[in-house]
Amino acid sequence: MQKRPLLTIALLAISPSWRLALAQSPQRLTLAQAEQLALRNHPRISSASLLAAATKSGITEARAALYPFLSGNFTSVAAEHNATLAAGVVQTSSLYSRVAAGITVSQLITDFGRTANLAESAKLRASAQEQIVGNTRAAILIEVDQGYYQALAADTVLRVAQAVVDNRGLTLRQVQALAQSSLKSTLDVSFAEVAVSDAELGLFRTENDVQASRARLAAALGTAQNQRFELTDEPLPPTLEPDPEVVVGQALKQRPDLAALGLSRDAALRFAQAEKDLSRPTVSLIGVAGGLPATDPRLHGIYGAAGVNVSVPILNGKLYAGRQTEAELRAQAASKDVQDLTRSEYRVSPTDRDSSEEFLRNAPYNASRYECGHRHNAHVHHHRRSGNGSRECPYLRRLSLPPLRCTRSRTR
DSSP, X not given: OOHHHHHHHHHHHHHHXXXXXXXXXXXXXXXXXXHHHHHHHOHHHHHHHHHHHHHHHHHHXXXXXXXXXXXXXXXXXXXXXXXXXXXXXXXXXXXXXXXXXXEEEEEEEEOTTHHHHHHHHHHXXXXXXXXHHHHHHHHHHHHHHHHHHHHHHHHHHHHHHHHHHHXXXXXXXXXXXXXXXXXXXXXHHHHHHHHHHHHHHHHHHHHHHHHHHHHHHHHHHTOOTTOOEXXXXXXXXXXXXXXXXXXXXXXXXXXXXXXXXXXXXXHHHHHHHHHHGGGSOEEEEEEEEEEEEEEOTTSOSXXXXXXXXXXXXXXXXXXXXXXXHHHHHHHHHHHHHHHHHHHHHHHHHHHHHHHHHHHHHHHHHHHHHHHHHHHHHHHHHHHHHHTOOOSOOTTGGGGOOOOOOOOSOOOO
């Protein structure tokens, strides 16, 4: 019975260390999981989605002119008897002491298409922003894929660099043993030490590259920098379409940035048409009604009126003409942007396809280097256990690592 409290105390004592160990253990992460994590957490996607929601509100703002406007008024005036308003206006108006309340209603009958063009322009801008959200998602996925494969490549190079350090360290110990037996000179020992320093310098650089690649991957995922992941290898993608015209056609149909530019161009054209409609008349219906609970005896207790107003712009200092010209020029600029992106797709897609094919052709060679690194580690550990450390590893020659410059110092 006394063992249970002791067991409970022991579990409570070791539980924080277990939680710390679990918190520090790396999380296994595949490429598909990394993409889903980035789509959920990346702030750039959230920002684009919020901007898309804000742009949709512009449709309601543009269509507001088609609905009635109703406002309430309350007025209380104290005026001298038989006073008349004379300054500030052309016509004279009598002033009465009164307390009045009423409503004012206005309804647009027609503005000859201006409000409809503004509403359609707002819809096109909202659709363009939705395409920008899709483009942002695609850009984030590209960054995740690049960061993921760069991190995998950095891990592979780190294993190879560690294998080189182990091999050159083994060679150094062999040369030192031979030098103690007077079978090697001190110059041979110095050369072996320089080779070890060269390998260690390469290892330090590789470790720095691993940390940098992990930081880039964490930034692409939108997670904390100190979160650790264990990445799993991914198979090679399928062979690309041999005809570049097919790839270009798919890009022109599916690229969200090109679709966003096209929708923005259409929105600019509709807005230019709306600015042109400013020179047309506006017909609206106006109505007022109310009561005067406390007023001058010469005024009636209630009032009401309705009428139609036609507003025709005649002179406005070329304001409307300037706005129309600005909108048309912006629409033309948007059209040129669409043409430029379309032509760049025809120029860049074949080059990107050739680069991707070259990468896929070199992938078996890179995979063989990765396999040689693993076999070298197994070779070194086997001969260490067996005590036969004089044999040279046959897999190290196939790694073909480029030489690294190093100083005489063996420190970092």
